[in-house]
Amino acid sequence: MKVSVKFLFGLLLVFGLDSKSFAQEKDQPVIFKIDIKNKAQVIENFGAAGCWFSEGIGKYWPEQKKEQIAEWLFSKSFDEKGNPKGIGLSAWRFNIGGGTAEQGDSSGIKDFRKRVESFQNPDGSYDWNKQAGYIWFVKKAKSYGVENLIAFSNTPPVQFTQNGRGFKTEKDYKSNLKSDKYGAYAGFLADVIKHFDAENLHFNYISPVNEPQWDWSNKPGQASQEGTPWRNEEIYKVTTALDSALTAQKLSSKIMLVEAGMLNYLYAGSGNTNRQIQNFFGKNSKLEVRNLKHMSDFIGGHSYFTENGDSSLVQIRKNVSDTARNYDVKFWQTEYSMLADGFREGTKEKRSAIDCALFLAKVIHNDLVVGNASAWQLWNSYEPGSPDFDTRYFLIALKPNEKHTDGEYFQTKGLWAFGNFSRFIRPGMQRLIIDRSDKMTDLKAAQIVMLSAYTDEKGKVVVVAINYTTLEKRVKLNLANAGKFSNLRKYITSASEGDNLKPYPVQKLKDEVILPARSVVTMVVE
Template identity: 55%
Template sequence: MNKLIILLLIGLFLNVQVFATQVPDSVITLQVDLKKRVQVIENIGSSGCWFSEGIGKYWPKEKKERIAELLFSKQFESNGQPKGIGLSAWRFNIGAGTLEQGDKSGIRDFRKRSDSFLNLDGTYDWTKQAGYRFFLQQAKNYGVETLIAFSNSPPINYTKNGLGYKTEKDYQSNLKADAYGNFAKFLTTVVKHFDGLGLHFDYVSPVNEPQWDWSHKFGEADQEGSAWRNEEIFRLTKALNAEMDQAKLSSKILVPEAGMLTYLYSRSSTASHQIQDFFGKKSPFYLGDFKHVAKIVAGHSYFTESNDDVLVNTRKFLADTVKKYQVNYWQSEYSMLADGFREGQKTDRSAMDCALFLSKVIHTDLTIGNATAWQFWNAYEPGSALVNTRYHLIALQGNAEFTDGSFTATKNLWALGHFSRFVRPGMTRLLTEKLTDSKDQADKNLLVSAYLDDMGKLVLVAINSGMKDVKIKIDLKNTSHNYKNGTWYLTTSAEDVNMLPEKISHLDHRVSLPARSISTLILE
């Protein structure tokens, strides 16, 4: 185990894609310069959409509290293993009211219908969304640093068709033309109410994936949703900024939650080119002067990871555009929705296959896209914990009414945890450089990123998705610290090896990362 730990340490200093030789005895030398600093990490989190309601409202106390512990806890077991993955952000869904409509809502799965605090008569009922509120309170109790409220659809009170999704494929908003002020006031009222409860939303996100039409050919939908054109997003954001200012809220507005990263910088629809449209000073839709608008572009990494070239190049273009317009990039929603996670295979993918692929996407968003935040889509969904764990961190098995069930932590949970638990808000990513050129064929299966906090703590996250161990030698530059001791956390396909810790009492700057593993090395 000591040998594996040492390998992990080397990866800490590598924050860009690392190329490993196929020759077992060869060693890659990596230089980590503690003065070459890139972006500051703001948060790493997840969402509790749809299934929070059933779990939080009906499931037995010990079950739902254990789920919350897995997601939010920063504590350790007696053996030093983390009790949870210590998320630093939690996304709360502000429902549109489709739950009360029942089957008339047009949303096929009753578990994906969401209640609304706004009654049809215009009054508010704060007892609604009890399950969602349970997990929001748990996030607060565990000290989750960033709380985000997001909306998939305006309340059905204000939609053109009285539904929580758009039936026409015109790619325009489902919000009534005269209801922009009403929707903005609704969101402001919700945020202000929770402020009064000590549950402060740092951000409110008013639209979600505006590029999709959200309807199906039979007039049904999978969930609440609405398309939005850029001019409609601008109009809503302007109204929301004014309402929040009048209410004296300190929350920021997060836009535009693009359904694919390419929509943020390319011109392909009425809801694309969004960085330029919203943060270009000459644009008629410029949002940069609004007091409550965060200097952040939020986008989703779906459908941009079909292969390594697409994965990397998309994020290079994005990073260049973000830099030009002086905003930060948040990857605010991702699961393995497309088939890129199969990596050319037609058979089922194991839980470890999925975890390794997920960690590669996180790594690339952070090191190539320079994301300052990274958020997984759904913390829990019904599904397997053993194969094709593409949509969830925790696999649910519920009864027919979803009033009780069982749950299993997947390898995805721990893959995200290798980042979320130890790469904390305020840490800075470090650049690394490969000093030795190998004569052997490069191996893209090794990825390592490095992070530093204000107290000099170094964190290395290393991913070795190859079938061989990889040896690395690290060379620290511009450091006044003598890093010799630390803790290594390892996840492999073995059932009981999930962020399993081992103390390092001596480091000789050579480490061996085991095949098909995810590791984090902490150096104080």
């Protein structure tokens, strides 16, 4: 049937669209002006945690299987067709265990895989053969050239806790650490760092508290993992003790705080674990840690529970950025997975792998662009689950046997969507301020096209675009002060089976770029 353009415009008017907007949508790609002199924050790393399942995989799984998992996470190489072999993580998070594995079922943690050994025995001696599976992955990260190793603790060793367990049994929102064991706990962490320094496994950062806002209490036998709350005053006490212990051991690792359970706790609230930017980096605060010798120059928070709707997603991150800027401290997003149901975006159905991957990319984009995050780290690298639906907690889906001594493993679309950021945006690159011709706000862009750009000291430009729509989109890059760059190469992650950071032919920089429907596209300007 032949239909006139006039008739089509008439239909558009009926549905509330005028002919001008239709013509712009049809004929004009959105132009993104990128000036490489207009710089924002330095990007320090993209990382992931190797928790719980590292022990079984690293210790028992067949060599070929665990080597492939490590390659997917850490490799920066390409195959003969130009496909990335891995996502090139630049940070790896290692959990220093609290000794619940040695307690067995009496630990009170119901899943044996989430009990973790401790390097320190109850008599104070050390056994460095502990956590062998975890350390296998740390060594692999090092061998692949991962730039940042991060050690974090969920609980002090059980011999230092008030109830002799790796979690709380009393719901009082106070630390489980005995009041006279702050020095012992700090000394333990420093001993671990010193040992691995001698093994040529240097941890750039040590995080002594994790998600201090949660009560972490449970009945014995029902606890899901190690954990303890910490009040701000207790965090200050353990931080100063750790600074002294690191100094005494002549170590160079930096202390990483505070791994807030939600981003809101960094700037808002009135309780004992709130307003942590103001409390720990305010010049007139009695809890200020800025000037400690080993204190890092950032504050870390977790993006959990802060992405239920695009309005919250954007506004909370703006609040974090504004507060961090006012207190002259950088912000790192140090843990995120789709723990809450925000990723369902109003549906009750299972979400496909590409839907989850796109939501993950959207959170990363907003943490970087609106939240001004200097680093972004994911929970978790691998967990049991399906690679096809609700891939909310992991990059690699596991199907382990009952004892977790072997199993199957599957890459997910989330792995490669994360790789659109982690593989090409390397430590030291700077985010660039972008001007878009459609003048779309961050809030509106969250359902359409999101785009961010980064440059290194040599002027190389990397652009990551997220097409959140079910339609193909067209964009053009307008680079200012970028020298003589004339070409770009696309790497695409989409629902298509082969699109796992798949390279596409080089094209001219001046030509428009096609963003496939429901895709994440990295453009490397050459």
